[in-house]
Amino acid sequence: MKKSLIHFSIVLSLLLLGCGEKKEKESEGFKIERQSSQAESKSAIPEDTGVKASERVDLTNKGVGPVASVNLDAEINQEMAAQGEAVYNQMCLACHRIGKKFIGPAPNGILERRTPEWVMNMILAPEKMVKEDPLAKELLVEFNGSPMANQNLTEEQARAVLEYFRTLK
């Protein structure tokens, strides 16, 4: 409620400012907005480093999303991996094929290039990732701007899919 009050006072002061010299101020403000949005969209387009985002290795970036840390046992949990495969075939296969680039990249060897947290955050919060994670942004561009769908997996399901990915070399 307090916020709304503050908003009202801002509107009020804007209106006061508006008196007398409306036009120029307005167009000036408009210009500033355009400049800032241009600057923003420029920074959204990554610099060309020569290596495709999908092939780059980044084993420190955990991404942005609900998963802060994941502990992987040395041994692969086969039961969990099987559950993960079932979820994957239902929810992910339409875009991610094993062993070949399709709509999105193949998951093979993903943990040699990404942290487990990054992978899970990409599954659980793709909208946030493509907005806030620089690597995910680049991937969106590399894959024709085709958005990664949020398939509403539970954290448990995403963890199982991750375990399945460990079995794919």
Place this chain on the structure above:
Amino acid sequence: MKRFAFKIGILLSGMALLFSGCNQGGKSANNGALSSSAAEKVYVAPGEQDAYYAFLSGGYSGNLTVYGLPSGRMFKEIPVFSQFPTSGYGYSEETKPLLNTSHGFIPWDDLHHPDISQTNGELDGRWIFVNGNNTPRIARISLSTFETEEIIEVPNSAGNHSSSFITENTEYVVAGTRFSVPVPQRDMPIKEYKGNFKGALTFISVEPEHGHMEIEFQVIMPGFNYDLSHPGRGKSHGWFFFSTYNTEEASSLLEVNASQNDKDFIAAINWQKIEEYVKNGGGTRVPANYAHNVYDESTHMATSTMKKEVLTVDPTEVPGAVYLLPTPKSPHGCDVDPSGQYIIGSGKLSADITVHSFDNMLAAIEGGQFDGEAYGIPILKFEEVLAGTVKSGGLGPLHTEFDGNGNAYTTFFISSEVVKWQLGSWEVVDRKPTFYSVGHLMIPGGNSRKPFGKYLVAMNKITKDRYLPTGPEMEHSAQIYDISGEKMELIYDFPTHGEPHYAAGCPADLLKPNSKKIYRLDENNHPYGIKSPADARVERDGKDVHIYMSTIRSHFTPDNIEGVKVGDRVYFHVTNHEQDFDVPHGFAAIGANTSEILVMPGQTKTIIWEPKQVGVWPFYCTDFCSALHQEMQGYIRVSAANSNMELSWSVGD
């Protein structure tokens, strides 16, 4: 909240002053709207949500429309009795059975009276029931999906108008016939109407868990017109009240001939008594033919079953179950107050409103205060059951709703107004004009034990000067009144779709916890659905070709299909593999003699395509689904009828 509103008010008026101060010579109309309290009352700021949802019948649109209150914004049209190409309702193979009847497939009806399910007389927000007036049917709509889930046809009925009102624990949804007809239907002279035609009042049970409907019994009443009805509540729970007209039993020129009697009746039915009678083996099973159509949320499919029998009850054989309450001048609305004590009959040709007392009725029955009988049904003495008369000063009372604070609100069609009066004193305390010729009105919960007496929506029959004369004249105007104060205040005016008759409303908070965002893919048991694109395939069964297809942003699997031939019947079974809110995919194929289908996340829908020409024909997604929506397309190759082309399919190869 109030203090906040007050501060805003000060700020706003301050702003208005400043504004007009520096902007001299400018129009003041904008400021007027800003500083008006009515504008603030209906303004729902971007990002905020309406406090109430209103479900307005669409009348001859056959569908139900959903509006926000107080904003008056239309949110949705829910297809019920009419085919709806926007979603493919009534066109898709899954939904076509919902529109099946004993007269065959019917793509339309006249939808009149929505009523929200109740528990202990209070709205529970689970389902909404509506009636089809023309080909008598009752539909149940889920309020968690806003989809029609079930439609049951009502045999022995015609002009299903005193419907679809529910008892206070949703034990029954009740459907009364407006037109009496021969029961059973037979070839007979129309002039022999009197004494031979009957009026069926149908009690349809509602299974508490899934809401499934079954006709339990029909009370076969004298051949009057049964116009509107409402259940008893609280103390009168167990009774149902129906207004009647044409007690003259005229079959021609009713405009004159059905207005001869000074008083018609409100029929009081003790349904609990009849329920007991039926449970003990009472009633007569008679042959019938009616459709019962159920949509299964698990298989995403509707099935239609023809029922062949119905249980009828002769009311004279159940002593103490049915009485007639004389009510002046062809009563239309028949409304019961939140306490269940007062039964209000609005004599539509009268200036006054008649209020019967439930207690008086019981006493009159007890004391044998009868004034004759009609076809063996006792008529109670008018003076003995009357509680009071509202001397309204208006003309043509139709319908009454309640605010829960001891007040009743009645619409007056002829004098175009809403009149507020007090229960008990029968004093008129306020009146406000409507624009124009108001029919029904609705207060959220206003026909339950617990009304939410904040807003009143008046639904008008004539728009006249509200819009330009051409174009929107049939988008009947509705008005929103703030009824939280002593005097009603007209705060907004909005167009509606079709012709709203009755409406039902409830707080948005009642619906929110049950709102469904997606269909879960792992719960999809559609026989032609696929849970993984790995299962996508094409199968031939004689001339039938079944395409098991999946969609996700933004491609079809498969999207190249060959081996279909002219003369085939191609079923596109499209499963949407999205599992995120608001990502439907549509499907349309060139030359399909049907509508598109809009497939919600996790859902499967089917349309039939019958190729008539050799060639390579495209299909595409009709719902803008992503930045690559324009890429969401595919081709199907059609060979000559005698071709040897084998079926094949692929995506991305």
